[in-house]
Amino acid sequence: MTISLSKDVEDFLREQVRAGACADASKLVNDVLRSIRDQQTKIFDTSPELEAWLLEAADKPSTPLTSADFKDIRERVSARLRS
Numbered sequence: 001m002t003i004s005l006s007k008d009v010e011d012f013l014r015e016q017v018r019a020g021a022c023a024d025a026s027k028l029v030n031d032v033l034r035s036i037r038d039q040q041t042k043i044f045d046t047s048p049e050l051e052a053w054l055l056e057a058a059d060k061p062s063t064p065l066t067s068a069d070f071k072d073i074r075e076r077v078s079a080r081l082r083s
Contacts, residue, residue, distance in 0.1 A: 016028055
């Protein structure tokens with residue numbers, strides 16, 4: 001199979017090989033694609049706590065998300081990324 005890479009991706013790939021992130025470009029591309037495949041096929045693990053929370057949430061009425069909800073979500077994600 002032959003694929004075409006954009007210039008910036010090709011430059012990044014070459015830099016990763018030069019930096020020793022992998023033995024060669026083909027190995028790195030294969031590793032990245034396998035990682036994506038594995039993430040997409042991985043079964044979502046649930047804990048008893050998560051299952052209880054989901055069941056409890058399913059019994060509550062739902063409301064449309066508001067701008068404030070999205071702002072709160074963004075702030076919580078940003079806080080997690082900072083820590």
